[in-house]
Structure formats: C-alpha cells, structure tokens
Amino acid sequence: MRLLPLVMSVTTLAVGLAAQGGSSIRYGFLELQDTLYNAMDKVAPSTVTVQTFGGTRKVEGGKRPLTPPKMPKGTPPGGKKKKPPPLGMKGFLQSQGATTGIILSEDGWIIVSKFALNYDPTTILITLHDGRTFNAVRKGEDISRQIALVKIEAEGLPVPKFADPNKVKVGQWAFVLGRTFGAKDPSVHMGVVSATRRVFGRALQTDAYTSPANYGGPLIDIEGRVLGISVPMDASGRKANVGLYDSGIGFAASIADIQPLIERMKKGEVLHRGFLGIGFDMSHLGPGAKLKTVIEKSAAYKAGIRKSYTVLSIDGTKVLNNFHLQMLVGIKMAGDPVHLKVRKRNKEEFGVTVFLTKVPDAQMAAKKKAEAAADEPLPWEKDRK
C-alpha cells in the first residue's frame, strides 16, 4: 500500500515523458538510405543509355528568335517605334542529349521513351551498364503511353523485376533512375507515388522530378521493382509538356500489365488510343451518355450511331454518364472491338460491335490548328501576315 503512490508517480512520469516525446519516428533517413542503395543496385544494371544521331523533324515551338532581328532605323512616319521582339524560346526545342531505357528481356528487347525518338533519328545506340555499345533497331511504338521498343543483338541481359501496378499504393516511396549524365551510376530522383491509374489507367503519377534527365528511366519502389517507365505526358496523354519538367508532376507508364500490347509492338505495330468519333450532350447527366455529334465516317458513324442517340452500356458495363463513357473508351486502343448498347431517338434499343480507329489525321490537324490559334501571334508575325 505504501508503494502505491510511488508506482503511480513513476507511471505518471513515464506517461508524461511519452506525451512529451510525441510520436517517435521509427525509420530515420539513415535506415532508409541502405534500403534505397539496395533497391538502386538491383535495377541499375537493367538500365541502359540511349543515344541518337541524326534526324530531321523539329519539335513544335521555338517561335522566337535567338538572335535579335534587324529593326528598321529611325522613327517610322506617324507611329511609335516598335520594340524589338523578346529573345529566347517561346515553345521549346527538344534536347538531343542521351536518354534512358529499360531492358525488357534477356534477348535484347529494350523499352525506351518515345521522347528519345522524337527527332526520327537515323541511328540509335544502346550502351549497357558494363560499357558495351550496340546498334539498336527501332520496332513498335505505343503513342498513347509514349513508349517505344528497340531491339539489340545481345544475350543474357539482366532483366529487372516488374511490380504489379494494381498493387501500388499512393504514398509509397518511388525513385526515378536515369542515365543522361553519363556517369557510371544512374542518376536518381526521390519522391512518392502521387496517384495511380492516371491518363485512363495508363500511367502512375509521381512527385519525383521527371524531365529529359530521366525520361525512359524506371520508376522503382523501395524493394527495387520497376513500377513503370518515366515518360513525357500530360493528363491528356497527348504530348510532352515542357511546363511539367521537374515540376513534381511526373508520369510513369506501367509496363507489367501491357504484355499483350508489347507482343504487338514487337511485331513493329504502332499503337494509338482508340477513337469512337462521338461528342457528348453535356446537359445530359445520365444514366447513359447522350450524343450531341457523331463525326462522319468515324467508327461510330459507320456502325449506324447518329446524334441524339444514348449509349447505355459498353462491353456489358452500364454507362453512368458522359464522362464515364469517355473513361471506358479511353482505356481501349485503336483496333479494339467494343460492344455498345444504344438507344435510338424513338426509344428503340440495339446492340452493335464497333472497331475503334485511331484519331484521324484531319481531326489532329483541326486540333493543332485550334492550339496554334490559342497561341497569340507575336507583333512582328502579325505584320508579316
């Protein structure tokens, strides 16, 4: 009985100390450090340097001159003197430095980012981690994921472990490796997985800095498994967005779940995202997706779908609203069949199988024109016109 207060006081002391100590951090950076080194060592031999030579195509942008243009001397009659145009890049000129690739199989299949091939290079060279250099042959591409396959004549290459992208949790550690700077060890950027199933389920989002310094490099987890390949993407998955360089919004296309597509790409196929050719009536909130426009000669038009029809289900999945249908079609690739259940204007329902096409060139041209119109022409350009 005499001991009770003592016990009490000791307990109080312990509780008090614990309260003051707060939540102790179990894993400090020093423990994490060794784990990171191990993870890097597992994947580093499977990353390769991709160097390209030649090529003609210019990447869009670069409208402003690098050197000052000749301005007329003196004051022009009846007007202010024009200011010289600002220098520097308005758009961007893609760097031609080396990029990175990941070994996909022992017999020399290598997955690279489409970024490496944007210039249509005449020669692609792959340098392995041990310094051997090979000539690579360009094979298929997946435009929607911004990835491409190349093949080298080599055997017994180290293949990394690929993680299942469906088991990735938001907030887990993620590191991007790259081989642009040509050092012996790959460069590494630190971050976490920001989101899964971005860009119609094609990519993971990460806050590790991604830019040409590591495009084509693997996004790895703390156990040294490859989650995806770092690619230039924006949320629409259409183009490389220079505004996103090192911004903390990076995308990594998942590889482990697209084995059938990789088999198609190995045969040299160029894959595009699927295109149905419909426009939505945004006043319709569901159920089903109501169509406002159907583009002529598109896949949907050929299947007998016209405007003011309502799409009720796709491949047996009930369509909740316009956006839901957009999501469900966005997952598909060009050439994939989809089974649609459609309601006509007169409430009659019918089922039809549509083979998706790629986005027609005319459509792309219109989009480009609209994008160009959005860029306000600079004053001296106006004069020229």
Added chain:
Amino acid sequence: MRLLITFTASVVIAGVLVGQDRETFYAFNDRAPKTKLEKTISKVLPSIVKVHGASGLKTIQSYSTGIIVSKQGHILTLDLILVQVDRTKIVLHDGTVCEVDVYPAEEKCGVRMLKIKDGDFKKLKKPLVPMSISKKQKHRNGTFVVSLGNCFRLAEFSEKVSATLGVIVSRMNTGLRYRLMDVDYGGELIVTDAPNNPGHYGGGLFTIRGEWIGLNTKIVESTETNSQVSAAIPTSELAAYVERCIKKGRAGAVEPEDEVVVVPVHHGIKLFDHGRRVSPPAYVERVKRGSPGRKVGLKPDDLIVKIDRHTIRTCKDFRRILKLYKPGQTVQVTFKRGTKIKQSNMTFEEVK
C-alpha cells in the same frame, strides 16, 4: 513519507504540464530535435549566415547565403554582383549584423571569400562555429542530403534559414547554361533534387550526418537536357581557395591561368559536313591515304559516334572535341559501320 512521495509525484505532473504549456504558449521556441535529420540541421545552422549586399539590377537578388569556414571569421559565398566592397553585410544565425571585408573572387568556381571586419569580430559574444571541408567525397547517387539557405529572403535577423530535403541525383560534368549564356565551368557538380531557389545560392549542402559536401550554385540549365538543375559545387573543388585565403590572411589577386594553346592534330578524316545551320551527324566522306584515320581502318560512310568518352553527335562536336587533344595522343574511336559498332585506337599526328 507518503506526503513527500505524493508531493514529488504532483511536482512531476505539474512539471510535465508546464512543459507542455510552454510548447503551446511559446510557439516560436523550438522543441528539442529528435531525429537524426533534425539534430543535424540544428547542429549546422549556426555556421550559416545571411549575406546582404548592394544591387541595382532587377534580375540579380541583393541577398544570398554564406558559410562560416574559419574561427577567424572567414565566410564563403557565391560571387554575385551584390557582393561589393563596403556595401556588404552579413547576419549571423543569432541576429548579429557584421560588416565584412571582401576578398578577390575565385574565377573558376565563381565563389568569393568574405571576412568579418576586425572591429565587429571583437564585439562577438560567442565564438564562431566553422564548418570543416571534406576533401575526399565518396557519396554515391541517392544519398540523402539537406540543403540550407536563405531562399527568397524569408529569414531576417535571428530567423532560421530554410532547409530543403533531397537526394544526390548525380555527380556530373556536363555543359551548363545560364540565361542563354554558356557557363565556363569544367569541374564536377553535385546535382540534387533539393530545390535551389534565389537566395539559396551560397548556402550549403549537407549529408544527413552533417558533413558539408557542397556550396549551392545559381540555377543553371543543363545543355544536355534543356532543363534546370539545382546544383552545388563540391567542397573538394573549393578546398584550395579556402586554405589559401585563410593562410594568407588577404589572398592576392588570382593569377590568370596560362592560355591553352591549341595545336591542330592530323587525322586525315574528311567528314560529310554540308555546312548548313544544323550540323549533321559525323559521317565519314573520305580518309586520306597513310593518315591515322586510314590506319584505324575508317572507311567512307562510317559514322563516328565517340572519341574516348565524348559523344560525337554532330560534325561540330567532332571539331570541338579534337581541340582537346594534341599530336601524339592516342584516343579510342568508336564508330558504326552498317549495324556493327567498332572500336579502335588512333594516334594523332602533327600537321605537315
């Protein structure tokens, strides 16, 4: 006895409560550091000073960060225009403002030494805490680092400078650009993904264990990637300058280096260079008989891709890289013939 114990217990409880109250009431008081990173930062902070100078230019900040490197009051910072004689002041971590002497800059790395003026130095209440320079660095890519600096002049007087966390991205030796101008720095740089903002310049890059490994630079662009990089000059590159400044007291003006004389080399390789604005890849057009190129076995239509470790992407690169060599030197040439990659050694000759 029982009373005493109860009293002790209540004192302990009260103490705990008061302790908690202090934390809530005086939010500006730091709590004691717990993790290794927190301990490191609080250990390192006293060595970091805020540098304020004059600047009449819009694009150049008048503030940066510096690091104390000696007990006599030597401070290393980045050489920006803001650092001017009689106009530069530093603020120690406890808020003391001191005037400084300005040493001649180190041209190669673009750093400058400052020294607290004797009058101010004598008034200091506490001794300075200098950082020691590590000359040998073996940190591999992926090492966690913390970068400290006064970014955007967020800290004034005794306010603490900002810390950003990242990893060593790479140690690289690549072409650099600063606002469309090429930067002439041949040494190695530590690239990190800890953000490096205006004002953070001149601050330090430290490992989690508290070792000083680099001095933050301006934000430069890599010509390799066209993207901006946060970089730091390794302390190993700075050691010589720092030692010289501390030893001599006032380091004299840096003697200009001998101009490098470029001796043209004879290789006998004529490239297919059509001389347009964009230089084409280095395809061989013809090779002179009996020349080093012929001895290597180069033939027309071969594509030269590498000389030693330098990648030859264009004919322009080829001409630029050759300036680095002298007659008599042997290099490894990598070239592509058809789909095969070949390598052989070539010895340059004198131009006759």
